Amino acid sequence: MTTIPSSATSSLATRTLAGTQLARDIRAEVTATAAELTLGGVTPRLAVVVATDDESSAWYVRSIAKTAAKSGILCDVVDLGADATADDIRASLAALSTDPEVHGIILQTPLPPGADFEDLAASIAPEKDVDGANPLSLGRLAAGLPAYAPATAAAVLALLDHYEVPLSGRTCVVVGRSNVVGKPAAQLLLQRDATVTVCHRYTRDLDNYTRTADVLVVAVGRPGLITAQHVTGDTVVIDVGTNPTADGGLVGDVDEAAVSGLVSGLTPVPGGVGPVTTALLLKHTVHNAARS
Amino acid sequence: MTTIPSSATSSLATRTLAGTQLARDIRAEVTATAAELTLGGVTPRLAVVVATDDESSAWYVRSIAKTAAKSGILCDVVDLGADATADDIRASLAALSTDPEVHGIILQTPLPPGADFEDLAASIAPEKDVDGANPLSLGRLAAGLPAYAPATAAAVLALLDHYEVPLSGRTCVVVGRSNVVGKPAAQLLLQRDATVTVCHRYTRDLDNYTRTADVLVVAVGRPGLITAQHVTGDTVVIDVGTNPTADGGLVGDVDEAAVSGLVSGLTPVPGGVGPVTTALLLKHTVHNAARS
Incomplete structure (x- = not known):
C-alpha cells in the first residue's frame, strides 16, 4: 500500500463517487416496476410514521414523499405529533403492519422522550421493514438470511x-x-x-x-x-x-x-x-x- | 505497543487464563438458584434437540446433561434421529417453545442435509433461546437490547x-x-x-x-x-x-x-x-x- 504523507503537496486525481446517476438508474427501475404493479391492481404504498416537530426530519420526509410520488408510489405520512406516546407509535406500526395495502413502513427519528427506537421498530412487520429498523432484520442480516438492510x-x-x-x-x-x-x-x-x-x-x-x-x-x-x-x-x-x-x-x-x-x-x-x-x-x- | 519479534528467545511469563474456577463459581451460583426455584415449585428444565449421529456432538450433549443434573437442572435430550426433516425439527422447537415446563432450548449441530440452522433456530422462543441461536437474539444483541448471547x-x-x-x-x-x-x-x-x-x-x-x-x-x-x-x-x-x-x-x-x-x-x-x-x-x- 502506497502511503501519501499528510504533508504531501502532490495531487492525486481523486475520483468523485457521485450517487446521482446510480439513484436515477434505481428510480427508473422502481418507476417501471411500480407502473406494472399498478396496472395489475396493486399500487405500491409506503407509510412514514412521524412523531416529531423536528425541521430537518420534516424536510427529509417531504423529500421521500416527493420522490415516491414521482416514481408512482403512494406515500402516507402518518403524523402522530410530537406528544405521541410509545404506545401510540407501537399501535400505529402494528396497524400498518397488518394493513394489506401498505408495503413499506418507516419509523422516522427523532422520537419523543420515553420512546425507544429499537424497541418500537420491533413492531414493524419484517417483510415491510424497508429501512431495516426491526432488530430481527439486523439479526437476519448478520446471520446471512434474507432481510432488508437499513x-x-x-x-x-x-x-x-x-x-x-x-x-x-x-x-x-x-x-x-x-x-x-x-x-x-x-x-x-x-x-x-x-x-x-x-x-x-x-x-x-x-x-x-x-x-x-x-x-x-x-x-x-x-x-x-x-x-x-x-x-x-x-x-x-x-x-x-x-x-x-x-x-x-x-x-x-x-x-x-x-x-x-x-x-x-x-x-x-x-x-x-x-x-x-x-x-x-x-x-x-x-x-x-x-x-x- | 511493545513488539516481540517472532524469533524472540526471551520468555515472558504468559498467564494461563483457565476457565475452570470461573466455571465452578458460575455453577455454584446456578445450583443455589436452581435449588431455590425447585423449592418454590419450578424446576429449571433445559431441552436439547438432537438430529445427528455425530459422535462428538453426542459427547458434548452428554457433558451438558451431566453438568445440568449436578446443578439441579432437568435436561431433556430430544433425539429426533439423523433422518429427521427440517419440518420435524421445526415442530419440535415450536412445541418446546410453548411448553411452560421448559426454560431453555438448544438446537444441537450438525443438522441433517436440507436443514438450515439459522432458519430453524428462528422457531426457538427468544426468551428460551439460551444459546442465542435465533437471529432475533443476534439482532437484539447487535441493537443493544436484552438478549441471550450465544x-x-x-x-x-x-x-x-x-x-x-x-x-x-x-x-x-x-x-x-x-x-x-x-x-x-x-x-x-x-x-x-x-x-x-x-x-x-x-x-x-x-x-x-x-x-x-x-x-x-x-x-x-x-x-x-x-x-x-x-x-x-x-x-x-x-x-x-x-x-x-x-x-x-x-x-x-x-x-x-x-x-x-x-x-x-x-x-x-x-x-x-x-x-x-x-x-x-x-x-x-x-x-x-x-x-x-
Missing part, C-alpha cells in the same frame, strides 16, 4: 458496487457504530469477504486504523472528523455524514478540501450516499409490493 | 472480565466470523467500547492484523492457525477452537507451545472457554426459569 447501509454497498470497488480480501474501516449505519454496513462488508474494523468515539489514534483502509466508511455526524492525516492515496472514502451548515447547506464528516487529491475516491455531500438511500427505500417498497 | 461468545467475555482484561478503547481482533462465535463475540466486544476487527479466510496477511491486537479471539477450528508470528508480548489470546486430536484429546486453534512465553495471557484448551460455555448455558436457563 437503506443507508445498503446505499454504501450499492455505491461501492456501482464504482466497481473490490471488497473481497480488502481492508474496510467503518467509523461509527450506529444501528442504522455503522453496524449494518460492517455486516454487509463482512458478507462481501472484506476484513472489517469498526471504530468509534473510544477508538484511540483513529488515524492508525483509517490509514490502513482500502475502503473507509464514515458515519458519525461530525463535520471535519476525517482529514488529511486519516487517509492514504489508496483509500476510497464513503462519507455518510449529513451535517447542516449555518448557511442552510449540508456537509459530510470528511473535510473534502483537505483530502481531495490525497485519496483515490470520495463521495460528495450532498449528492453521494443520500440520493441512493432514498432510491433504495423505494426499491425495497416495490420489491415487497411485488411479493405480496 | 454461550460461547458470552464465555469469551466472561473470561476476559474474570481476568480483568481491559476492553474499552483497546484493539480486539476476532479471527472467524461464524454466527455462533465470531460475529456475536465481535458485537459484545464492540458494546464494551473496544475497537474491533473481524478477520476470516479471505483476510490477507493475517499477522498484520493479529499483531495489533491487545485481545485476540480465535474461533476458526483449525489447529496451529495462530503461531509465534501472529502475536506480540501485549496480546491476550482467547482460544475458542476445539479440535479433536488423533489420540482422543482436544487442541485449540493456537499453537500453544509456539506462543507460550511470547504473549501476555492464553486460555488453555481444554479447560479454557469450554467449561465456562457450559456453565453459562445453565446460567441462562435458570435465569429464564426465575423470570417465568
Whole structure:
C-alpha cells in the first residue's frame, strides 16, 4: 500500500463517487416496476410514521414523499405529533403492519422522550421493514438470511458496487457504530469477504486504523472528523455524514478540501450516499409490493 | 505497543487464563438458584434437540446433561434421529417453545442435509433461546437490547472480565466470523467500547492484523492457525477452537507451545472457554426459569 504523507503537496486525481446517476438508474427501475404493479391492481404504498416537530426530519420526509410520488408510489405520512406516546407509535406500526395495502413502513427519528427506537421498530412487520429498523432484520442480516438492510447501509454497498470497488480480501474501516449505519454496513462488508474494523468515539489514534483502509466508511455526524492525516492515496472514502451548515447547506464528516487529491475516491455531500438511500427505500417498497 | 519479534528467545511469563474456577463459581451460583426455584415449585428444565449421529456432538450433549443434573437442572435430550426433516425439527422447537415446563432450548449441530440452522433456530422462543441461536437474539444483541448471547461468545467475555482484561478503547481482533462465535463475540466486544476487527479466510496477511491486537479471539477450528508470528508480548489470546486430536484429546486453534512465553495471557484448551460455555448455558436457563 502506497502511503501519501499528510504533508504531501502532490495531487492525486481523486475520483468523485457521485450517487446521482446510480439513484436515477434505481428510480427508473422502481418507476417501471411500480407502473406494472399498478396496472395489475396493486399500487405500491409506503407509510412514514412521524412523531416529531423536528425541521430537518420534516424536510427529509417531504423529500421521500416527493420522490415516491414521482416514481408512482403512494406515500402516507402518518403524523402522530410530537406528544405521541410509545404506545401510540407501537399501535400505529402494528396497524400498518397488518394493513394489506401498505408495503413499506418507516419509523422516522427523532422520537419523543420515553420512546425507544429499537424497541418500537420491533413492531414493524419484517417483510415491510424497508429501512431495516426491526432488530430481527439486523439479526437476519448478520446471520446471512434474507432481510432488508437499513437503506443507508445498503446505499454504501450499492455505491461501492456501482464504482466497481473490490471488497473481497480488502481492508474496510467503518467509523461509527450506529444501528442504522455503522453496524449494518460492517455486516454487509463482512458478507462481501472484506476484513472489517469498526471504530468509534473510544477508538484511540483513529488515524492508525483509517490509514490502513482500502475502503473507509464514515458515519458519525461530525463535520471535519476525517482529514488529511486519516487517509492514504489508496483509500476510497464513503462519507455518510449529513451535517447542516449555518448557511442552510449540508456537509459530510470528511473535510473534502483537505483530502481531495490525497485519496483515490470520495463521495460528495450532498449528492453521494443520500440520493441512493432514498432510491433504495423505494426499491425495497416495490420489491415487497411485488411479493405480496 | 511493545513488539516481540517472532524469533524472540526471551520468555515472558504468559498467564494461563483457565476457565475452570470461573466455571465452578458460575455453577455454584446456578445450583443455589436452581435449588431455590425447585423449592418454590419450578424446576429449571433445559431441552436439547438432537438430529445427528455425530459422535462428538453426542459427547458434548452428554457433558451438558451431566453438568445440568449436578446443578439441579432437568435436561431433556430430544433425539429426533439423523433422518429427521427440517419440518420435524421445526415442530419440535415450536412445541418446546410453548411448553411452560421448559426454560431453555438448544438446537444441537450438525443438522441433517436440507436443514438450515439459522432458519430453524428462528422457531426457538427468544426468551428460551439460551444459546442465542435465533437471529432475533443476534439482532437484539447487535441493537443493544436484552438478549441471550450465544454461550460461547458470552464465555469469551466472561473470561476476559474474570481476568480483568481491559476492553474499552483497546484493539480486539476476532479471527472467524461464524454466527455462533465470531460475529456475536465481535458485537459484545464492540458494546464494551473496544475497537474491533473481524478477520476470516479471505483476510490477507493475517499477522498484520493479529499483531495489533491487545485481545485476540480465535474461533476458526483449525489447529496451529495462530503461531509465534501472529502475536506480540501485549496480546491476550482467547482460544475458542476445539479440535479433536488423533489420540482422543482436544487442541485449540493456537499453537500453544509456539506462543507460550511470547504473549501476555492464553486460555488453555481444554479447560479454557469450554467449561465456562457450559456453565453459562445453565446460567441462562435458570435465569429464564426465575423470570417465568
